[in-house]
Amino acid sequence: MSVFNQPRKRVIQIIMIGMLLLITGRLIYLQVVETKYARMADANAVLRKVVYPGRGIIYDRHGKSILGNDALYDLVVTPSNVRKIDTARLCSILQIDKPAFLRRMNDAILKNGRVRPSVFVSLxxxxxxxxLQENMYLFQPGFELVQRQIRTYPYATAAGILGYIGEISPKLLDNPAYKDYQMGDYLGMTGLEKTYERVLMGQRGIKYLVKDNLNRTQGPYENGEFDSVAVAGKNLHLSMDVTLQQLGEKLMGNKIGSIVAIDPKTGGILSMVSSPTYDPNLLTGPYRSANFGRLYLDTTKPFFNRATQAMxxxxxxxxPMIALVALDEKVITPAFGYACGGAYFGCARKLDCTHHNAGHAANLRTALANSCNAYFSHVYRICVDAQQFGGIKKGGMRKWSDYMYSFGFGHRLDIxxxxxYPGLLPTPEYYDKRYKGSWNSCTSVFLGIGQGELLLTPLQMANAMCIIANKGYYYTPHFVERIDNDTSNILARYKEKHEVVNISDSSYNEVIRGMVDVVNSGGGKRGQIEGVLVGGKTGTAENYAIINGVHTKQPNHSLFVAFAPADSPRIAIAVIVENSGAGNTYAAPIASLMIEKYLKDSIPAQRQALLQRMTETTTIPPAMRIKSKLDSLNRKQII
Structure with missing residues (x-):
């Protein structure tokens, strides 16, 4: 029996000797070869301090810094290290009482544990x-001051575009995608700050400092040998023109709506206004939380980006889009006319037109200039009912919705x-579900005049003008044109040309001529600019709201879309002013001022009165305006 046990005994001995040698070797390495840990252990008064990098700066198209950095400090606590500090003095400086101190300490423990640092007071x-800086030696070990970069907005504009940053939540920390973040880190919550977080964030550094017997820092440990340098985030260069953005926000002051202006040749967004808006400086600094709550609850919904989310x-x-489809499918020619006497009667009900005079829809160009409802109701129906598609249910509606989808409607453009938001583009499946299969072209006739179930965002409307301006293509609308020292492919998708359905240049030319007539002699005359040929189209969208459970008619929305110069477009624009009547009332003059500012870099003296009138006019409903506190917040900037 002992003979058989002998090999087993030897194996056990060999394993134990091997483990002993491994441990001994590791200890020799740490104490003799690798001196870093030995030296760090000897220095029991070494403070490890995180150095947060500066986030990347954001510049407009002319190199103006529209978002920069400033420095404030957080008071950070590590609960396990707090012993025998002057609590009364700390409470006095922070202007809190002892129970509040204990609550904050308990919150820090619950949030991040005893041995990990947590923010005790931020910014x-x-x-x-x-x-605090003068008295920190009274609160150590346990408390330290950590520098924190905060955002500054020198032009106080583009809040919804730039976005804001905030402290990472425990829920996000559990997400593997944020494994390189730690409690107390800040990251982009909305806007460009969120989309380009990994570009803007930079890389944290570590600094080791020596402390004396009173816990006061005396300088770098080992001359900074073990320090790691913080790497600043990369800078973004936008297509946006900050002075144009400021003008847009000024024009839309006291109004609800939006402006989207795009360079059709690149897809770069020149301006995006969502109104009402707020001063982005309200969401930075020590009063950020209080201001956030006020903005979030405001009746005018300043956090709601109407340019990309309102439909x-x-x-x-x-x-114009109806006209392009009809021309391409050859169901009409440019000479096609319709005898409108003031209404359309093709669907056994009267659909009113705003014109009664003979010849106002004698051909496509004239019908566009006069915006004849009867003409485009009829053209829509002959498109979807065309026998070449087998009628509306067999293929006509599908063909029509495919055209509109290619124009960027019914789906996100991926800005x-x-x-x-994607908007709403009705399809055959939509009508089958809604009407249980019992529908025809009269069911959807209102689509011919941009009403009915169709819903678009202002971004989609502006992008449609890019398609017409370019005669058949667009680039995905975007803000960022360039990133400093970027070796990734993150911006490649914004350089790809999106060709829409193959509509001929001659069809586009007919529509463009009609849109020029709209501004020169039709319903969009207030969109005119001296010396600039503008192609545009007014719109008056019906507006209903549910009030006390009743579907109630409200003042119409004013819309205007355009591009200029019409012969070689450099800007495409969509303007929507809610609750303000016809498109020529507010939307068209606001668009003309924006176009003129961009193309000429100034507004001439003879147009200053128009600028002042558009700026001072209020169209926000009185009940909403009375309840809103946004104006007073913006005037104070930071409370």
Missing amino acids: LPPDVFGR YPPGSTFK DIPGE
């Missing part, structure tokens, strides 16, 4: 920081800020 006001019936601004 200290300068006066509080100064008093409207496009009204008559949709008629580089989050939260974009």
Whole structure:
């Protein structure tokens, strides 16, 4: 029996000797070869301090810094290290009582444990920081001041585009995608800050400092040998023109709606206004939380980006797209006319037109200039009912909706800020479900004039103008044109040309001529600019709201879409002013001022009165305006 046990005994001995040698070797390496840990252990008064990098700066198309950095400090606590500090003095400086101190300490433990640092007070006001800095030796070990970069907005504009940053939540920390973040880190929550977070964030550094017997820092440990350098985030260069953005926000002041202006040749967004808006400086600094709550609850919904999230019936601004489809499918020619006497009677009900005079829809160009409802209702029906598709149910509606989908309707365009809505583009399946298979072209006739079930975002409307301006293609709308020192392929998708259905240049030319007539002699005369040929289309979208359970008619929305110069477009634009009447009332003059500012870099003296009138006019419903506190917040900037 002992003979058989002998090999087993030897194996056990060999294993134990091997483990002993491994441990001994590791200890020799750590103590003799690798001196870093031995030296760090000897220095029991070494403070490890995280150095947060500066986030990347954001510049407009002319190199103006529209988003930069400033420095404030957080008071950070590691609960397990807190012992025998001057609690009364700390409470006095922070202007809190002892129970509040204990609550914050308990919150830190619950949030991040005893041995990990947590933010005790974030973004200290300068006066509080100064008093703390003088007395920090009374609160150590346990408490430390950590510098924190905060965002500054020198032009106080583009809040919804730039977005804001906030402290990472425990839920996100559990997400593997954020494994390189730690409690107390800040990251982009909305806008470009969120989309380009990995580009803007940079890389944290570590600094080791020596402390004396009173826990006061005396300088770098080992001359900074073990420090790691913080790497600043990369800078973004936008297509946006900050002065144009400021003008747009000024024009839309006291109004609800939006402006989207795009360079059709690149897809770069020149301006995106969502109104009402807010001063982005409200969401930075020590009063960020209080201001956020006020903005979130405001009746005018300043956090709601109406340019990408609000969905409207496009009204008559949709008629150029109807015309393009009809021309391409050859169901009409440019000479096609319709005898409109003031209404359309083709669907056993009267659909009113705003014109009664003979010849106002004698051909496509004239019908566009006069925005004849009867003409485009009829053209829509002969498109979807065309026998070449087997009628509306067998293929006509499908063909029509495919055209509209290729124009960018009914789906997200994938702009580089989050939260974009797709709009609503009716399809055969939509009508089958809604009407249980019992529908025809009269069911959807309102689509011919941009009403009915169709809903578009202002971004989609502006992009449609890019398609017409380019005669058949567009680039995905985007803000960021270039990233400093970027070796990734993150912007490649914005350089890809999107060809829409193969509509001939001659068809586009007919529609463009009609849209020029709209501005020169039709319903969009207030969109005129001296010396600039503008192609545009007004729209008046019906507006209903549910009030006390009743579907109630409200003031119409004013819309205008355009591109200029019409012979070689450099800007495409969509303007929507809610609750303000016809398209020529507010949307067209606002668009003309934006176009003129961009193309000429100034507004001439003879147009200053128009600028002032558009700026001062209020169209926000009185009940909403009375309840809103946004104006007072913006005037104070930071409370």
